[in-house]
Amino acid sequence: MTGIETPLILYAKLILLTMVPFVLASQGTMLGGRTGVFNVAQEGIMLVSASIGFLVSFYSKSLTIGVISAMLVGGLFGLALAYFTTHLKMDQFVIGLALFFIGVGLSTLLPKLMIGVTLTPPLIPTLKDIPIPLLSKIPFIGEIFFNQNILVYGAVLVSVFLWWFLYKTSFGLSLRSTGEYPQAADSLGISVTTMRYLTAIVGGALIGIAGVYLPMVYTGTFTDGMVKGRGWLAIALTFFGGWKPINILIGSLFFAGIEVLSYKVQVSGSGIPYQFLLMLPYLATILVMVFTFKRSTIPGFLGQNYDREKRSL
């Protein structure tokens, strides 16, 4: 390898690594939205999952159990969202905000109660790269694509699976119909309620993994507010990707690319005040919305509750 190629490979590898929380949180959002459940609690769910996932890993000494606990926490928040909106027909956005608040509150409260304030932060080991036999030996590509941590592979597989599931199975067709026009789905015997619960819970679990990824890959510890708006950015990414799994996966490369760029320029000593580089991901996202929001297709009943007995006026 020559001297120029190595940093390029590292950049590419870093982008894939950084893409994971965006992909997972965004696919989770997309999945719920496809049945009409619009989750806006991502930021809170990611924080509380990161917090609890970290604590569980710390005490159990097992990252696997930590990931599972984060999934459960995310799924539980998804369940709550589904219950309040599908069962009790409460406003999806308001409930989403309330869950966001609870997530934020719990994320700082629990470490304080469990660990207290310490001088040196408690650490967990970070996820290790798992080289795929043979494939990881391919020049350039191998290092970028086949020598990553398990959740990078997982995020890509989840995206492809969701595409197949939504577009190539009859269950997926039924599922999508509940988000496009629940009356129509219901009139054909498809249970709107079941679909909404299912996707809200699974979607929440995906968002939970996105959250716990941060302490497990980036920092090894939980710090207050460490999600830094990635939950909100994931919503923007979902719109950017037109609520389609593969487009979201591709779009996440862009979001991750901006984040890596912001970070790399900061350490390169370019003379640009680092605060302006910190703004970059948010400003870039707003700019992206300017160009893509109008064209974005969204599920027809996104964010709207369905009440079979409510008479159309």
Add this chain to the structure above:
Amino acid sequence: MTIMAKSKPTILNTLIPYVAAILIALAAVGVFIALMGFDVLKAYYTILFTSFRTPNGFIQTLLKFIPLVLQAYAFTVPLAAGKFNIGGEGQLIVGAIGAAAVGILLPDLPPLLLIPLVLLGGIVAGALWGFIPGWLLYKFNINEILTTVLLNFVSFALINYVATGPWRDPAAGHPTTIPIGRGGYLPLLVDNPPLHAGIIIALLVAVAVYFYTTRSTAGYELVATGANPRAAGVFGINVKYMFVLSIVIAGGIGGLSGAIEVSGVQHRLIEGLQHNFLVLGLIIGLIAKGNNMAVPFVAFFIAVLEVGASAMQRTLMIPVEMVFIVEALVLLFVLLSDVVRRK
């Protein structure tokens, strides 16, 4: 969410669900506190009565009330038009930057000039910050929820830049600017413990918002827009303009809250001066169900809890976030009471 009051409820009927929500939330968290091995009764006594036992407690509560009520209005005014402003935090920070800039650049003006200018600097800066998502909504139809939130994160970097730039106070360890001119300090209503005149400004804003939204013709258009933008547009209301106007007004109110923090409390720009006012403001606005008449009362209640929470952390070592959970649960149960009533 219904913005208008339902057909003439009695005060008692309105209060019962709120009281019930508070009691259930306290009970739920109480169980948790007890399980953690703390003294529940002592904790709740501290939370609920710190504000009323000493003059200091009461004045602390009023000081907390000022930014909270303003943040709540920054949320509820656009809500009346059906728009969600989650950017009160950024508007506060940018307002604080604007106020501090005026106060630092014109340090020698007399109070009669400098105080209004500092406040105006905050209002204008906040309104401009609010104008960005408003304009994006107007021009490109971009959802205001995401833009307002994302601009908060931009403002975090911005305040850090300003507080570590040329105006930086070299003596401070934390990113902080030099103080604004003495003439920019808000006068004190009570000297000891100190209570600044921001409370009067906050109450004036409350009255103005009330008259604007319920009595004025412009407020009618705001409410009609929120009730059904499509129909409002069909019947001659420029709804896009109402959207932008509501977010700009909210930005101005948010900016004012930042200016008061600078001119009344800190007398300089300090990174982190926004605390968690945004989230509390949202909770207040949602508990009040967008009703601008109810906002000051809810804000006072939350201020009581917040002051009590700090005392509880000091004396009983229970983290303040415990009270935040109480507040979020109160919100959830207040919302639930609507469902119960529907049945």
Add this chain to the structure above:
Amino acid sequence: MADTPILVMKGIRKTFDKSVALDDVSFELNAREIHGLLGGNGAGKTTLMNILYGLYKKDSGEISLHEKKINISSPRDALHKHIGMVHQHFLQITSFTVLENIVLGTEIHNKYSMDLSVEATKIQALQNRFNLAVDLNISIGDLPMGTRQKVEILKALYRGAEILILDEPTTNLTPQEVDDLFKSLRVMVDQDLSIVFITHKLREVLSVCDRISVLRNGRNVVTLKRDEANEEAFVRGMVGDEMDIQNSVIFSRGKSGQIGAEHIRAEVCLHLDQVQLASQGSVPRLKDISFKLRHGEILGIAGVAGNGQRDLAEVILGITLPTGGKVELDAKDILAMPTNQRLESGIAYIPEDRLLDGFLPKASVAHNLILGFHRKAPYSSGGFINWNTVHRTAAELIKTYNIKTSGPSDVGGNLSGGNIQRVLIARAFSKPANLLVAHNPTRGLDIPSMDFVYSRILEEKKKGLATLLISEDLDELLLLCDRIAVLYRGELVGTLDRSKFEKYEIGRMMSGYRAEE
């Protein structure tokens, strides 16, 4: 035993909140019959059939099928019992293809690859059998209404429906398409289906049904065979005893053919000249629209829904700006005038989609009644709303227009559909106007209320009001208009004078054929 009922509904009761929608209603359906379910809006026809289809839960009552008591708690149960329903508003997913819409929710042969060839073959067999040709691979949103209805019927047949419920199936059809539909219904009955046909149009039930049941205010009135039918009895059954049929617009004025042509004045009120509205796609939304509407005249705009009716109304109101042409009100160019000024200068508007375009569900009834007039005296002065005046006026309008509500401060969302329509009508007539643009103004109203609206329009006509009546209900247009123009894909394909009114001629124009001059 041809007359043994296969389906019996007995003592059905249904309430929504506090209002009783159905009270002790019974219904019987025989094998191989077309059974008309007749009644005005709000009579409970759709509610009764939604219960049979499992969409609504009944409070009490019994349903039996083939003499066995059955329990239907969801559409899934109904489909399982071979009951199918075609709703008035098509329950179709516009972004899916016809094929996907039809197979949605059924067992699919290749369920893990979505290769639907097996299903397509089955559907093609059904299409041949019942003569319902539709291209299966087209996105359903691109199809005209008449074709979309065929898809709805195919959906039910594909699921093996033996009892087929059709809710106001003729709403969006031209007279020719109605005839075709009736022919298909006969084919289905010949092939052993039984059909429930919901409608508020007496003429339709008389022409296609074997038996007819009339509902009014959620109660049974009468069930008769067509041979025993006496038109008078049905009319009385539908409207009740209180309405003065002899002096009603609907049942007497229309017949006499006299609608007050003598009130038409010479002055032109509204003049559209070569109005264009370009769209992003290739087909313009409005093309070369020109007409003159005089004071005291009622001009009808006929057409199948979605052919530019809404755009036409919105161009006149200034909600949408045309890309070419002129719009004049009383010989004054109003193109530059914003909507609020047009409303203030005497255009009254009843929009088509009352919930979306005309009503503020989250605001009070008083808020709703002044919408559009809120900037001017007496409602507003000095930048403030005069709430006392507003509430007084609102209370009067509520009384005059018989709006069922607890008062001016009641939240709009509490009102029923018919009452919301009354609010829209009260608002339109609450201020003196020169021009009324009314789009489907009687949709959702019961017959006495419809008649009230018609008589109000005719009263104002005498005083010189010009009315542009855009309606998808051809009978309404034939009843009221001095002239009818037909809109097809954004173009006026012809205009007929009242003396030349002929249903099938208009029907041809509604499918795009130009008028024979």
